[in-house]
Amino acid sequence: MLDFFSCSSDDGTKILDTYQLIQPNEFPEIQYTVENNPITQEGFELGRKLFFDPGLSADGSISCNNCHQQSRGFADNSLHPLSIGINDQFGKRNAPALFNLAFRKEFFWDGGVTHLDFVPINALESEIEMGETLANVVAKLNRSDEYKSLFKEAFDIDSITSPRMLQAFSQFLVLMVSDNSKYDQYERNENGVTLTEEEQKGMQLFNEKCATCHSGPLFTDQSFRNNGLSDTFSDTGRALITESSADEGKFMVPTLRNIEVTAPYMHNARFETLEEVLQHYANGVMDSETLDIALRSENNRLGIAMTDSEQAAIISFIKTLTDDSFLTDSKFNNPR
Numbered sequence: 446m447l448d449f450f451s452c453s454s455d456d457g458t459k460i461l462d463t464y465q466l467i468q469p470n471e472f473p474e475i476q477y478t479v480e481n482n483p484i485t486q487e488g489f490e491l492g493r494k495l496f497f498d499p500g501l502s503a504d505g506s507i508s509c510n511n512c513h514q515q516s517r518g519f520a521d522n523s524l525h526p527l528s529i530g531i532n533d534q535f536g537k538r539n540a541p542a543l544f545n546l547a548f549r550k551e552f553f554w555d556g557g558v559t560h561l562d563f564v565p566i567n568a569l570e571s572e573i574e575m576g577e578t579l580a581n582v583v584a585k586l587n588r589s590d591e592y593k594s595l596f597k598e599a600f601d602i603d604s605i606t607s608p609r610m611l612q613a614f615s616q617f618l619v620l621m622v623s624d625n626s627k628y629d630q631y632e633r634n635e636n637g638v639t640l641t642e643e644e645q646k647g648m649q650l651f652n653e654k655c656a657t658c659h660s661g662p663l664f665t666d667q668s669f670r671n672n673g674l675s676d677t678f679s680d681t682g683r684a685l686i687t688e689s690s691a692d693e694g695k696f697m698v699p700t701l702r703n704i705e706v707t708a709p710y711m712h713n714a715r716f717e718t719l720e721e722v723l724q725h726y727a728n729g730v731m732d733s734e735t736l737d738i739a740l741r742s743e744n745n746r747l748g749i750a751m752t753d754s755e756q757a758a759i760i761s762f763i764k765t766l767t768d769d770s771f772l773t774d775s776k777f778n779n780p781r
Contacts, residue, residue: 464489464616466547469624470633471662477547477561477619482612484620487599490780492617494595495610497779500585501569503576504531509568512540515777518703519543519621526714530574537680539714541699542707544771547619550667554696554712557686561618562611579607586610623702623771624662631765640765647762654749655759657739664701664766670737671695673730673747674715682712694735705767719763723756 464484468475482488495501499508512528513519521528521540528540538554552558558567568574569582586592586605596605599613630638640648651659660666669683671694678684683692696712710716716725730740730748740748751759 464620466619466622468548469622469662472545472624473548473661473663475547476550477615479547479619482562482615484616485599487595488613488616489620491595491599492613492615493777494780495614496617497781501575501577501582502531503581507531507575509565510779512568512574513543515774516706516772517542518623518707518772519777520707526709528574530571531576534573536571536573538712539709541697542703543618544621544623545663545700545702546621548663551697555683555686556669556697561615562608564618565611565614579610583607583610621771621777623768625770626702626766626768628762628765629768641761643758643761644765645762647758647760648765650751650755650759651762654751654755658698658737659701665698668698669695670698670739671733671735672711672726673732673736673740674711674713674725676731676733678733680713691735694733695737701763702766703768703772705764706772719760720756723751723759727751727756 464486466475466477466479466484496509496513499505499511501508507530512521514522520542526539528536528538530536541554546552546561546564549561550559552561552564553567558564566579569577569579583605586596592605593603596602596609596613600609602609627638627640630636631640658666658668658670669692671682675694678694681693683695683697684690686692704710704719708717708719710719710722716722726740726749728748730736732741732747736747742750
């Protein structure tokens with residue numbers, strides 16, 4: 446779990462000193478280069494302020510938080526299936542949830558970014574999302590006495606630069622660790638937590654029918670797959686990055702942690718409920734040349750064989766992956 450290091454004053458009072466990213470048991474290795482950007486309280490709080498600041502957008506209306514809300518696992522509001530940017534423009538993809546990013550190798554639905562420090566650039570410089578340039582954002586920050594003071598405290602610099610701004614974002618983002626769901630406590634044998642008979646049945650079915658892609662403690666193998674949403678692709682997904690026709694229609698397998706609160710689902714926000722998602726895999730998979738082999742059986746049947754009762758049990762289990770302590774953690778609230 447996430448640890449906070451502290452020191453004590455002369456009177457024994459605990460004083461928060463630095464934050465350290467600790468790898469939870471069973472999680473994959475930390476991918477983020479913490480050694481190049483040591484996390485401090487000042488850096489974390491600066492990154493949090495930037496995350497919630499609409500002033501970084503071209504018209505002062507959109508912050509990162511607009512599309513990434515804590516109560517929804519830092520995914521978007523379900524009322525906005527496709528995220529809304531400046532000038533009420535709609536994006537073409539569903540904003541992904543933000544947590545456990547320190548353990549990720551690639552980011553976005555198509556894996557177009559391979560280091561967390563560079564993730565905010567896409568939103569900041571997107572004409573649809575925040576409509577700015579790094580140069581303009583840095584210039585605005587340098588005109589703010591408050592920000593200049595905060596960057597001085599965090600990085601001991603007199604002039605704000607884009608690399609330091611991006612590192613501040615990362616210090617906030619990497620500490621978004623979600624590993625305290627009912628399932629986690631059950632696995633760790635903590636607090637007397639048990640799973641119901643339906644949840645245990647769902648876990649068994651999940652391991653049989655879903656864990657090929659949603660594997661491991663992150664509940665994603667971090668691969669890119671075509672899951673049969675369509676037989677034609679207006680958004681070619683991974684192929685936009687690799688420029689390979691073999692990757693058309695493939696998108697990052699999302700984590701299923703906190704999936705209960707991150708509707709709508711899929712890169713194009715196709716489904717509003719988990720029931721619709723499971724129905725798709727049972728009966729709605731569409732064929733194409735790049736369809737994932739896991740969705741094609743030996744007799745060429747498409748999808749995953751699941752009865753209605755099996756689907757209900759799987760959903761019961763998936764809901765045990767909701768981490769309420771993360772979704773309500775005040776450390777990630779808007780500092781205002």
